[in-house]
Amino acid sequence: MTININSFKDNFRLYYRPLCLFALHYLHDIDNAEDTVQDCFAELWERKDSGMEISDIKSYLYSMVRNRCIDIVRKDSLIDSNVQPSDLEGIISEEECEERSYDEARLWTAIDSLPEKCREVFLLAKRDGMKYEEIAVRMNISVNTVKNQMNKALKNLKEGIRKVYMFFFG
Amino acid sequence: MKDKEEKNLQFVLRYYRHGKLDTAKALNKITGIRQQNNLHKLWIYSSGIAAAILICIVSYTLLSRSDNNMISVTADAGITRHFLPDSTLAILSKGSTLEYDSDNYGKKSREVNMSGKVFFSVRRNEQSPFTATAMYAQVKVLGTEFEIDERMQDTVTNVYVKSGKVMFKGRNSSKGIILTKDMSGTLTHGNEMPEMTSTAFPNPSAWATGKFVYKNTPIDAVMKELSIYYGTSLYASEHFKTITAEFKTDSLDEIISLIEKTLDITITKKD
Missing domain, CATH: 2.60.120.1440 (Jelly Rolls)
Structure with a gap:
């Protein structure tokens, strides 16, 4: 299909976050990942007027981002020419990386749309590994409130993962 | 949550920052750039030239000074x-x-x-x-x-x-x-x-490190390396033994007597 303004915008909304998460598995830096994905979309935007046909825009975008990430990592590392994506535990395959990027984008969106207090409790507990008692002291709320907020957060996240498409439109 | 989801969540949380990856903002940025692009192109072009000239001047002044800071070791x-x-x-x-x-x-x-x-x-x-x-x-x-x-x-x-x-x-x-x-x-x-x-000797950098390190090294290879390092000719009475040891480069005689004792062989030196 050819790219016009509307299809560009649709694809952008659909794939922007998953692509950022995908790039993050290569670059491990959120600012770099976001810049890289934006560069790719900017290039696509430039090309849209040329009437270029792209049969599968999703894989086109994913390869574009992957190639750019590999270039960046190679440039920085000087000698390691074998660039592979990884998560916190180690190297993962490219297929897994692409597949996971959707789920992770959904999680990101779900966390982003939590109510502020609820999100803060969730991040302190899950990301920073704080105990409920510590969070209660820090935020000046009761341990019970912390527990309630945590339950709410986990419930929202689970629902968020189910509501697949809604969450691409962050 | 299932194990896979937990893994995904941990990865997301590692990099999560609220308000980052704002799709709407990013989309405006990219589609907006294009509209301003033509207006700004000329300006960007001319400011690029100005920047290049500035860089030339700055680097010239820096380079002309930098000679003083070259450190030479002989x-x-x-x-x-x-x-x-x-x-x-x-x-x-x-x-x-x-x-x-x-x-x-x-x-x-x-x-x-x-x-x-x-x-x-x-x-x-x-x-x-x-x-x-x-x-x-x-x-x-x-x-x-x-x-x-x-x-x-x-x-x-x-x-x-x-x-x-x-x-x-x-x-x-x-x-x-x-x-x-x-x-x-x-x-x-x-x-x-x-x-x-192929590396000719087990310890090419012994001159710098001050050490010979051998790990299951055949005695003949050791003799060859020591001969060249000390400019003499060394021969061992047996050829099929190996040695694992670490010697300082200070004294050849000490190394020889240590090898002789541990391997129970004799080493002859011919100058």
């Missing part, structure tokens, strides 16, 4: 140890030289020029790659121990890597070979690419 008297500003150690063999700009060293990169034979023990720093440039060859590393031998001018440059990983290439070429622990490479002057060579 090993006239014998083996010389020199610590670079980032505590990278350079050991120069007699007659070798080392030169670097102390103002810029370690800022974005660490660059040194050298001649002769120099052993480097580079402090690891991924932000600032270390590059040693000789007359013909160039070696790039992140952090490792290696030696460049360019004493044989107009013939070959030898590089030996004691630990870590380096990229060895001709001074002006872009491609090279990668050497890791205990590997050697040789660049024949006039060739584009260096070649991998």
Whole structure:
């Protein structure tokens, strides 16, 4: 299909976050990942007027981002020419990386749309590994409130993962 | 939550920042850029020229001053140890030289020029790659121990890597070979690419490290290395034994008596 303004915008909304998460598995830096994905979309935007046909825009975008990430990592590392994506535990395959990027984008969106207090409790507990008692002291709320907020957060996240498409439109 | 979801969540949380990855904002940024682009192109173009001129002036003033900050080390008297500003150690063999700009060293990169034979023990720093440039060859590393031998001018440059990983290439070429622990490479002057060579001796850098380290090394290989290092000829009475040991380079006689006792052999010395 050819790219016009509307299809560009649709694809952008659909794939922007998953692509950022995908790039993050290569670059491990959120600012770099976001810049890289934006560069790719900017290039696509430039090309849209040329009437270029792209049969599968999703894989086109994913390869574009992957190639750019590999270039960046190679440039920085000087000698390691074998660039592979990884998560916190180690190297993962490219297929897994692409597949996971959707789920992770959904999680990101779900966390982003939590109510502020609820999100803060969730991040302190899950990301920073704080105990409920510590969070209660820090935020000046009761341990019970912390527990309630945590339950709410986990419930929202689970629902968020189910509501697949809604969450691409962050 | 299931294990897979937990893994995904941990990854997301590691990098999560509220308000980041704002799809709407990013979309405006990209589709907005284009509309302003033509208006700004001329301005960007002319400001680019202005910036280039400014860079020329600035770099000229900087370069004309920077001569004062070049540090040169020459090993006239014998083996010389020199610590670079980032505590990278350079050991120069007699007659070798080392030169670097102390103002810029370690800022974005660490660059040194050298001649002769120099052993480097580079402090690891991924932000600032270390590059040693000789007359013909160039070696790039992140952090490792290696030696460049360019004493044989107009013939070959030898590089030996004691630990870590380096990229060895001709001074002006872009491609090279990668050497890791205990590997050697040789660049024949006039060739584009260096070649991998087998390391002739177990301890090529003993002159710099002051140690011979042997791990199940055949006694004949040990005799050969010691003979060349001390400029004498050594022969062992048996040939099929191996040795695992560490000796200091200070005294050959001590090394000989230690080997004789541990392996129960005799070693003869012929000058």
